[in-house]
Amino acid sequence: MVIFHLLMNIIHIIDLCVLGGLMIERQHLQIMREIERQGSLTKAADALFLTQSALSHSVKKLEDSLGINLWQKKGRQIQMTQAGIALLKSAEKLLPQFEKIEDNLKLMAQGEKGILKIGMECHPCYQWLLKVVKPYLAKYPDVDVDVKQKFKFGGVGALYNQEIDLLVTPDPIQTKGLIFIPVFEYEQSLVVATDHPLAHKRFITPEDLIEQTLITYPVEPSRLDIFNLFLSVSNCLPKQHKTVEATDIMLQMVEANRAVACLPKWLVKQYQKEMNIKAIKLGKSGLQKTLYLGCRAEAQPIYLEDFLQLAKRTKG
Known part of the structure; x- marks a missing residue:
């Protein structure tokens, strides 16, 4: 949900930048931020692994499309114009959001971030679940655990329709596409x-x-x-x-x-x-x-597989 909101914010701002055929690229934002951080074109280019000429050319092309200067040179010093300062402020706002999205997606790709949605069809098993969740949360600080007890079409239906990722149940119903693992x-x-x-x-x-x-x-x-x-x-x-x-x-x-x-x-x-x-x-x-954990038969993220292994080692 956080990633969704971040993406929507970025898309909204990018949409504003695209009006009239103008396209401000991420690299432009990085250049403005590094110039502010490093204090010179040479150091900014080095930080971005660019040549100074490539950096200057990229910004010049943007300035030409905008019809406005982003900075002006005073000797060896760079002084940003009002337009440059405005773009810098946007860079400082947008770039951390891009970076956060990338970090989150990388963690998801590695199976280390997400939300594990657990359905309970065993009321007294909450005590057992607490013994599993405590060490699990310590191992996966970027994975949230959500526990549900009420389902519109029953636990198996919720699992099959991806409302939940795991179903804790003593009464498995064998269904195509689902597997039930004895705990x-x-x-x-x-x-x-x-x-x-x-x-x-x-x-x-x-x-x-x-x-x-x-x-x-x-x-x-x-x-x-x-x-x-x-x-x-x-x-x-x-x-x-x-x-x-x-x-x-x-x-x-x-x-x-x-x-x-x-x-x-x-x-x-x-x-x-x-x-x-x-x-x-x-x-x-x-x-x-016998207590079972049900899940979909498709490939699962690492954090879900690890929960299954930890659950099998945790007795009531």
Whole structure:
């Protein structure tokens, strides 16, 4: 976006310069700036790797097309006219913008600058994502990270339509042109307070939740593992189903025996250090899941590839 605005500013000024067949080239701006910096034609020519005659000829040609002098000589000294001063001011304004655009484009070409847009279809995975993003931002100071959670046509649609660059999801949908890379395996568990009636059980059955208040993230039940992979198998439903956006609030309600919740075991372990909660296996074999990162199958910038590698080394 910054590059776009810089380009538009430069195009606008260049358009003004082109009126009437006049074309002020970048070299003219560089010459004026170097003359001001160096104080003489000879030194300015050396700084620009030009001969003095080539420098003078370039400016003379511009002066002829303008019908106005940009400088005048007083002995060995160069004194700019009002027109020369006006062009110098434009040079001091425009040249840094040209240089910034070039630097940005070079970094983009090298895969070291850009915006990494990440889509989240795994609410509790924000805690994991923070562990990946912190060292990533340190490595790529010229790459911004933007995280999105809501999509008009779902996460896969957003990825396919280039609304996002990466999709964090436990439920990949195989789509032509997209690839899903497994990051790590984890276990979904039921979270209860340590003094909850279910806390003594080795594993939870669907029937155990019939008289419970279940709290989840605000996601359609059909997309929640606790419903579609556990409760629906036995045609069971909790006594009450509530939703909460924030993980901290969810677990505070669990600790207060207001409800039970379903969260990744790795996340529960992090909160167990400060809260009186317990993770219990769902079913005898547990409910195993895999977290994936989805991206487009086309060639990706280096900064995106590096994010994938860092993510695969970062467990929940």
